[in-house]
Amino acid sequence: MQIFLDTADIEQIKTATRLGVIDGVTTNPTHVSKTGGSPADLYPEICRLVDGPVSLETVGLDADTIVDEGRELAKIADNVVVKVPVMKEGLVAVKRLAAEGIRTNVTTTFSAVQALLAAKAGASYISPFVGRLDNIGHDGMELVDQIHTVYANYGYETEIIVAAVRHPQHVLQAGLIGADVCTMAFSVLEMLYDHPLTEAGIQQFLDDWKKVPQ
Numbered sequence: 001m002q003i004f005l006d007t008a009d010i011e012q013i014k015t016a017t018r019l020g021v022i023d024g025v026t027t028n029p030t031h032v033s034k035t036g037g038s039p040a041d042l043y044p045e046i047c048r049l050v051d052g053p054v055s056l057e058t059v060g061l062d063a064d065t066i067v068d069e070g071r072e073l074a075k076i077a078d079n080v081v082v083k084v085p086v087m088k089e090g091l092v093a094v095k096r097l098a099a100e101g102i103r104t105n106v107t108t109t110f111s112a113v114q115a116l117l118a119a120k121a122g123a124s125y126i127s128p129f130v131g132r133l134d135n136i137g138h139d140g141m142e143l144v145d146q147i148h149t150v151y152a153n154y155g156y157e158t159e160i161i162v163a164a165v166r167h168p169q170h171v172l173q174a175g176l177i178g179a180d181v182c183t184m185a186f187s188v189l190e191m192l193y194d195h196p197l198t199e200a201g202i203q204q205f206l207d208d209w210k211k212v213p214q
């Protein structure tokens, strides 16, 4: 399973890249606004730092505007994936962008039929937001399972990015279902390394090592 970092924070991207487990980055307008930086500065820098796909989101609401934005974003670097919200005009734009060979990530997805339409439009990636579904009492990972089944049934090549991930269980479940990618905040990535038994085990080894004659 590929791991993407879900952020526009340059320092987080640099730190995570050093760990050697990051396959790509997803950004969104909220992430960008939190950095206080401008897309003109941030986007080329992120694309340079990341050896893998970098999703950059459009904000237009009609297909023509989204296509124009997508074309401009795609010019930034070869690894850009144009992120487009799942809505009627967004899907029209995805089809046009795909015809031009521009990769897309269809985002803000909350149902398997939305994911079906995105695949039919030629989306490269689909991003179901699991944590936000959990927040309203639904089961986000059940949605991932449904999308995985529908795509397998018909051989769609759209890759599933499990998004709005909140904890290591989401990551594990994504792997068990066979999702292609899990995108996560830096804080969730850090949680993947930690286990209380590992910490206690290392401490015990260090304590015992001190008793060994050197």
Ligand code: E4P
Binding pocket: 006, 026, 027, 028, 030, 107, 127, 129, 131, 132, 163, 164, 165, 183
């Ligand atoms: C995915 O691509 C989104 O950027 C992201 O996961 C949004 O989720 P959140 O804002 O609920 O964390």
